[in-house]
Amino acid sequence: MKSRLTVSIVTYHTDIDELDRCLQSLRSPVVERIYIVDNSRQAYISDYCRAKEGVEYIGSDNVGYGAGHNKAINKAMAADADYHLVLNSDVRFDPTVLEQLVDYMDCNGDVGQVQPKITYPDGRLQYTIRMLPTPKDLIFRRFLPSKLVVKNDYRYLLKFADHDREMNVPYHQGSFMLFRMEALRQIGLFDERFFMYPEDIDITRRMHRCYRTMYYPRVSIIHDHRAASYKSGRMLRIHIVNMIRYFNKWGWVFDSERRRFNRRLLAYKK
Secondary structure, three states: OOOOEEEEEEEOOOOHHHHHHHHHOOOOOOEEEEEEEEOOOOHHHHHHHHOOOOEEEEEOOOOOHHHHHHHHHHHHHHOOOOEEEEEOOOEEOOOHHHHHHHHHHHHOOOEEEEEEEEEOOOOOEOOOEEOOOOHHHHHHHHHOOHHHOHHHHHHHOOOOOOOOOOEEOOEEOOOEEEEEHHHHHHHOOOOOOOOOOOHHHHHHHHHHHHOEEEEEEEEEEEEOOOOHHHOOHHHHHHHHHHHHHHHHHHOOOOOHHHHHHHHHHHHHHO
């Protein structure tokens, strides 16, 4: 019997062509149900979803990224799914990717979360697996000239690592996060205090405490990655506010877990 996989995508005034390209990637026999959580309650998105077999539309107020996915994850838990994929609409891939990742999870019961290699449309690698950030890591990257942050980025973004090799990493960027449902029941869902951005750091590090959180480069996906906070003042403000909440939760300077997890990754370099 094949493991049952559910998928959630949170939309907000999302382009239908983009959403349709993403859903084409989900044409896999392992996908049981797709939940579209529309934080903008748009009729055109609702109409599109209702015309798609296996797709359930969930209209929602704009509760944020993690809280939106939680609405779908709770439904998936009630449906007794084995795995759940949190996915961005600007991601696309060959549908066989999902079968390979589910097989990997089936064969590795100590893996609670997995992410494939992620590239830009032109084939360049996206550095989506990272060390747990310090305030310095994020401030330097966002506000200093790029030539001044090269050394810090080399470390924080794990550029020293062999990205063709599996790695157990405590921070997976949130565009594609495949979870084991049993593990989510244990560690909890997304922390809804974070409207957007650090919810992926928070949930991965909580998962990393109890399970391996693996980067699995034998399969790859494409992510358009708009980097909205670099282009919009409003999104930058949201990013800053939520990162302050993150560091208030976990610690600005003193975060012994961050130090322990990051030391393991730096040992990889040696």
